[in-house]
Amino acid sequence: MTNTDCLTFWGTGDSMGVPRVYCSCEVCNEARTTGRNRRLRSSALLETDAGELLIDCGPEWRTQMERLGKKSIGHVLITHAHFDHIAGLPEWADACRWLREQGHVYAPSDVLLTLRRQFPWLENQLAYHDCSGGMEWGRWSIRPWKVCHGKNGYSYAYRFDKRAAGPAADCCSWAYCPDAINLSEEQKVPLRGLRLLVLGTNFYEEHADKEGRSVYDMVEALGLLAEVQPQRTVFTHMSHGVDVRVGYPLPTAVTLAETGMKLTLES
Structure with a gap:
């Protein structure tokens, strides 16, 4: 798919997912019935x-995997070890064992060290x-960088740069940053010049104590977007504080991710 590379959202929820098992709020109840707000944990x-x-x-x-009828997958890129x-790595590893296949995990060295400590058998x-120094995936160059994850320390975001064919062609660049807040000026640099930014936003406007938070809300994210100016933004990693049926006051170039949403990454 040289000119039609794409990104599909498998999950768009925060760390608890939606519905939360203990919750009977309007969003969680809708997620249990008609299901537009049903959100599995974030991946793409x-x-x-x-x-x-x-x-x-x-x-x-x-x-x-079952929703898509997939039996196996070979390569996974990890943003951080939360x-x-x-949590799906042990199941994936077990599937690889039964299929007699080897899976491949890509992550910065400190993330891999945590995986070895938590799941010492996975490397079987x-x-x-x-990929601390970056990696190549076909014509994509992928570069990780540390971003502030608030009370949870730090995570990694990834920038993807693809040079289109031809000497005068533009570079298609996008970034995946699901878990971040209060980015420093240095951490914002890789977010500049993007055609697409996938950014985590737990709420439209979160009123919790800022010292206890770990992900941007949409209002704060709009301030970030005004600085780094991506051409298009998709918000993901959303909690039960977000109702996709609501018309939030967002710019036309900003949309909310939903399960199965597919974006074409044009070169």
């Missing part, structure tokens, strides 16, 4: 001429690849 699939690359592997990995982004089936 990049499809290119080099093959499929899944970004994050959360606790609903099996459900996400439960909602890595999964090969780990340190």
Whole structure:
């Protein structure tokens, strides 16, 4: 898919997903019935001429695979070693064992170290690849950088740059940043010059104590977008504080991710 690489959202929820098992709010109840707000933990699939690359592997990995009728997947890129982004790795490894396949995990070295401590048996089936210095995926150059994750320390975001064919062609660039808040000026630099930014926003406007928070809300994110000016933005990693049926006052170039949404990454 040289000119039609695409990104498909497998999950768009925050760390608890929607509905929350304990909650009877309007959004959670709608998620249990008509289901537009039903959100599995955040992950997305990049499809290119080099093959499929899944970004994050959360606790609903099996459900996400079943929904698409997929039996196997070979490559996963991890943003950080929090439960909602890595809890599917043991199931994936077990599937690789039964299929007699080897999976490949890509992450910065400190993330891989955490995975080794938490799941020391995974490398029986999964090969780990340190992408601290970046990696190539077909014609995409992928570069990680640390971003502030508030009370949760830090996570990694990834910038994807693809040079289109021809000497005068533009570079198509996009970034995936699901878990971040209060980015420093240095951390904002890779967000400039993007055609697409996928950004985590837990609420439209969160009123919790800022010292206890870990992800932007949409109001704060709009301030960030005014600075870095991506051509298009999709908000993901949303909690039960977001109702996709509501017409939030967002610019036309900003949309909310929903499960199964597919974006073409034009070159």
